[in-house]
Amino acid sequence: MREKPDEKWREVTVADIKAYIGFQIVMGVIIAPRLDDYFSTDEMFGICGIKHRINRDRFDKINQYFHAADTSMNPHRGDAGHDKIAHVRPVLEKVRTSLSSAYRPHRESAIDEAMVAYTGRLSIKQYVPMKPTKRGIKVWVRADPHNGFINDFQVYLGKENNTGEYGLGERVVLDLTRDILNRGHHIYMDNFFTSVKLFEKLEENDTYTCGTVRAQRQGVPPQIRNANIKNQGESVIMQKRNMVALTWKDKRPVNLLSTNTDPRRQTTVLRRQKDGSRIDVPCPEVVKNYTKFMNGVDRADQLRALYSCGRKASKWWKYLFWFLVDISIVCGYILMKESPDHQRKSRNGRQKQLSMVDYRKSLAKQLIGIYMVRNKRKAMKENTSYADGSNCWVADMGKKRRCEHCKPRGIRREPRFGCEACGVNLCVECFKPYHLERFPDRYTR
Structure with a gap:
């Protein structure tokens, strides 16, 4: 049965969509407990100027019928060729390719998982108890530890036919590093991805790696697996050609695998003791490098969480869409900060940094521009001469x-x-x- 057309709906333009995204950015900066509060006429609790640019009915209709892709050609669930994220696939691929081509990454990169919070029913939803966001959509990310710029990412679509993918970690790393192979880059990862086979394969492609490793992984030397270290600061190191396996005792044993560090290089780290004193503890350089460069994805998550423009929605794909918008804003902010053409100076000639909130405010103003959809009766009452x-x-x-x-x-x-x-x-x-x-x-x- 054909549904009756919505009498309140009017066709949208490019200006409508740009302003709609701009309004969402404003809502991320100025947070209200309810959507109604952004359109309140109460002089005491009027939140911001959105109500002067668009009326509530128009905003609700754009929000209700907003879509990011045409999914009519997507095969049904269970059929060959079905895309689980077809609702956002065109936007996702556009953002991914733009980020990959817009920035030349530093030598070091970090690969880790990011979570898009979602607690509803969804086949690709994951539960990661060790993450701050425990339930949601998992996204594999390669990010720059120097600034948090996201170089590449991939949404995890879950198991196929309730069967886990063999060698998932290796496949993800190879997918995310395909654009930087044979360029001498250094990749840092955690023990979910690290394996001897993967590190050897990357080294063959002139890409060097470092990561924590599970002691029971295939190829890890038994001297590392069975090491019994009692004193803090002691370590056991084994080497096979350019690959180094080591275990180092901090408060607990830490196992690492590396192809980018000289095992003879030693340094120290400052540790607090039970009596409150601090001492320098001997530490292999590979451990310090791992700690320094493994935070790329966490840094990107911190920037993304600042003034996020995502709001509660009934459709799961909207959470992923606003995730894409947020990482685009974060990476645009990083590009602006590092661009010599966008440096600002104070009256005294000192360099003046633009904060994330200032960047989002400026971006929202540019997207909204002179856009205005007002209540017709109110506009005529205020001024009949326009x-x-x-x-x-x-x-x-x-x-x-x-x-x-x-x-x-x-x-x-x-x-x-x-x-x-x-x-x-x-x-x-x-x-x-x-x-x-x-x-x-x-x-x-």
């Missing part, structure tokens, strides 16, 4: 943009001034002809 041009005056628009009268004539001018009522930038000499064309009945009487 429609006939009687309230058009020269005003400072706050930013240089192309002149709306020169643009269709192929002339590029970017004045700062324009007409506030019409919401356009205009040259001084274009102000009159523009309004003569737009309101011929009023100005030709």
Whole structure:
């Protein structure tokens, strides 16, 4: 049976979608307990200016019918070729390829898992008890430990036919590093991924690795597996060509495998004792390097959690979509910070850093722009002269943009001034002809 069309629905434009995403970014910066609070007219508890740009009905309809992909051609569940994340696949691939090509990574990279929080029913939902976010969608991530930039990622789609994938960790690492093989990069990972076979395969491709390793993994020397170290700071090291296996006693034994560190290099770490004193404990350099460079994904998660624009939704794929938006914003912020063309200075000539919240505010303003969908009755009550041009005056628009009268004539001018009522930038000499064309009945009487 064909459903009756929604009488309140109106077609959306590119400006509608850009403004909708901009409003979501604003909601991440200014957090309200309920969505209704963003449209409240209460003078005391009015949250922000969203209600002045869009009415609640229009926002609800865009939110209700918002989709990121056409899934009509996706095969049914259980059929060959079915894509479990077809709802966001086009956006996901666009974000992934853009991040891979937009930034040249440092020599060191870290591979770990990130979690997109979700507690509803979903076949790809995972439970990871050791993570702060224990239930949700698991995403394998390769990130830059120097700044948290996400170089590549892959959504874990769970088991196929209730059968686990053999060699999952090895396959994930090879997938995420395919763009940087044979370039001398150093990859850091935890014991879920680390194996002797994987490290040998990466070394053959001029890619060097370091990671904690489970003592029972195939290929780990029995001297490491059965080591009995009693004193803090002691270690047992075994080497096979360029591969080093070691166990080091901190508060508990730590097992590592490495192909990028000289085992003879030793350093120290500061440790607090039971009596409150601090001492320097001998430590192999590989342990210190692992601690230093394994935090890339955690650093990216910290930046992503700042002012996240995701909100509670009834559809699981929206959580993944807003995850993609958040990592795009984070990586854009990192690119801006490192770009020599976007450095800001104070009046004293000192370098001035733009914070994440300032970046998100600026981005939201650019996406929303002059977008405005207001209640028709309220707009007519406030000002009935906007429609006939009687309230058009020269005003400072706050930013240089192309002149709306020169643009269709192929002339590029970017004045700062324009007409506030019409919401356009205009040259001084274009102000009159523009309004003569737009309101011929009023100005030709």
